[in-house]
Amino acid sequence: MIPVLDSFNLPILTLVTLTPAIGALLLSLVDRNNKALFRQGSLMISFLTLLFSLLMVGNFDNSVGTMQLEESHSWIESLGINYHLGVDGISILLVLLTCFTMPFVFMSSWKAIDDRVKEFHIALLLLQTGMVGAFVSLDLILFYLFYEAMLIPMYLIIGIWGGRERVYAALKFFIYTMVGSLMMFLAILYLHQHAGTFDLPLLLERLRTTHLLDTDQQFWLFSAFTLSFAIKVPLFPFHTWLPDAHVEAPTAGSVVLAGVLLKMGTYGLLRFSIPLFHDAAFNLQPVMCWLAVIGIIFGACMALVQNDIKKLIAYSSVSHLGFVVLACFVPNVETITGAILQMVNHGLSTGMLFLMIGIIYERRHTRELADYGGLAKVIPLYTIFFMIAVLSSIGLPGLNGFIGEFLILYGVFKVFPLWGVLASTGVVLGALYMLNMVKKFLFGPLVHDENRNVADLSPREILYLLPFVIMMIWIGLYPAPFINMVKPTLSLYVEMLKS
């Protein structure tokens, strides 16, 4: 890759992580009535962050599979907590996805959010710092800090700018997540007591060379970590908070939740649960895989019968992320590559779908499928964009969704044909519920008169949807640059799990 600015020795990961938070701090000093400044300011901050993240990619060496761009400073010395950051193939695409999504989330909220603009933008910026920070942290406590720090801005976003049942949904989201993360916190402390460090690379090294944990301990630690991530994914049967949160959240909240936050769960499985306790992960493989497969089919079936578009997409997330979990627990190079691509693809397609539902909601203030129909003639441009997102979500070859699902199914089928077959029904059902939704939503007869005068996409809306379309086509047609970034890491990763 291009050795951009390498000689300056910039702490790139710190810049990517903390720029939004510093921006939020600056914005907090601005007078609250100056709404335009918050909108433009946070847009600029998020573009700056995107720039830094591209700089990160520029300095990322595709031929190396270990941690790169590491930064390590002692933070709380007496407790052995370090400020240790780094990226590898597993995290770099997710960081990129986060930084890519945020500017467009801000653009989508220009009109939608007119109340408490100041708080909204500050919360979203802090949320971004939390998300990026969690992806690049290599110290367990640091990771936990960022992981928890995401909770409060998201809670506020759902609770303040959400729909009618927002308080209930926000609380449910918070409590569910807290249950998992507090158990993980205890497990982190226990792990520290036995392995003597919070540092992830060091922990992996120690756990591999010496048998510090017996089977029981591994089981409990794995369960505690995995519970936390399973709730976040969400894995069946821990998914019940997701439909509520999605339906009640404002568009920006839904996009971030589906686009990035859910990946925190699958990322956590890949980064922590499985490599740290791989004996336990191996022993529990059947359980986890069955749950994943049930999630795939259950999520799809639930999506099939939803009348609320947002709820439908929420259940489709349960189904799509089931593939990722399945891949994580049948680790070989194909499945893990597929898992990472699927995470990115799901972020792009579901993120775009939520953005577009937000657009139509702004115009019609309803999400019920029955209130729509026949829109294709009224808003042709919208229909084209929406179809691209839908087809990407279904996994049409040539768009991004295909490659991830294909790799996962191929990799799983090689080892466990039964799970492979069961999971593939999810793809079929996926096409069914998505196309069914499109049929009711955009096509068919135009029954409601209110729908005759719906405005088509405005230039601003096209501007923030176009990047998603470009990325979908790019990854769909030429995924090599992305696969090359993750490949060396994943060969090492799979190698490590085998030994």
Add this chain to the structure above:
Amino acid sequence: MELTISRAEILAILPAGILFITGLVQLFADLGRSAENKRSEKTHLAMIGVTGFLLAFAALFVQGTGASTGPLYAGAMTDDLFGRMGAGVVIMTGLFSTLMSGSYLASRGSNSAEFTALISFGAGAMALLCQATNLVSIFIAIETLSLAVYVMAGYFQNQRSASEGAFKYFVLGAFSSGFLLLGMAFIYGATGGSLSLADIAASDGQQDSLFSVGTLLVLIGFAFKVGAVPFHTWVPDVYQGAPTVAVGWMAVAVKASSLFCLCRFLLFTGGSHHLAQLLAAISVVTMLLGNLAALNQQSLKRMMAYSGIAHTGYLLIPLVIALSGEGASAGASIPFYMFAYAATTLAAFGVLAAISVGSDRDQIHDLDGLSRSRPLLALGFSVALISLAGIPLTAGFIGKLLILSNAVQHGYLLLALVGIIASLISVYFYLRPVVSMWFREPKSSFELVPASWGITFTVAVCGIATIALGLFPGWLIDLSKRSVEAILG
């Protein structure tokens, strides 16, 4: 016997001495004027108090930070880093409580010099309690501070709830003092007439069952002061009836000084395995009951009362570890936790005082829409609640991290697990005011008197301190560790 007082001995009582003098000056400054103008804010009293507290705080540094002077006043007290940290918490709390009290009391039409003077007197006694190393001096310090606090609890004489709370507090408090004194007498007898903690530690009477009974009784006395279950029943009533500012002061300072003293006492005397188990049981019940009872409180003060009880439960965990002799270092979490708790709690009570200025507002729904009418107060309160719930990036999280990691380290997995479950329960009720402040719209009838500068300043400083301690806790943790090492010489 010739009476000589060394320089170290004078320096040791300097902070407490300054505080006592401050209280006297406050009383004299308001002499004769007290009766008429109870509605004025009386900034001069606050200024005298602030000066006194700042001087006392400065006096803590005269000795430097680290040395322990060894026994002073024939073993009645000492002057070490641990005691100074305890006094530091008390003095900071007193400073902010004094700052907040003027406008709050004036709005209730009962601002008189006694209140600030009582804070100063109480603070002096508490500073002495943190340094006391002898059964008699411990008892005298506890009684002195209790007297001040009894009066403050019943400060609103005309209110039924205040009188009820104060009476309950006084009767139960006197009873618990009896336990304390009896326990001390038993210890005195069992150890062959030793009063100072060092002598007690050195004597061979510790195997005596009389000694165990004595320690148990002392423990009960302290459990009452810090509000541990089953000696907690007075807490909600007293909190509800007392002036909000006094509640903030009591919640932090009484708990801090008693825990510092108890920690020193237990580190010296040690204790049997049974005692440790008993204390562990108290801790478990206190954490769970405190948080569970807080779940459906409508009154903010009562909610904070139960939250305070729950935090006492967390704070007993390091004492359990210290008691079982598995590591004095476990006690190191106490000074840090108390500083964190002080910053957090003062910020919270600052907001409670601000909304109840001029009225009796104390219900959770009184906070509805606060983020619109007073965004900074709402932010400060939210930070405080998040810190109390132990969510990261706040001082409260680091405090819990210290306590729980110590528990895990020394094999008290069950205690840690209960602590985690208890914090999970607590998240629910700490979020209820957040929901009110941010998710609901203000009521039309809701008018808020602008908060006085003293309250605003307190909320701002304590809120920032809560976050700052959450981000950069290293120095304070190190200081806490060194302070506990200094106790044992």
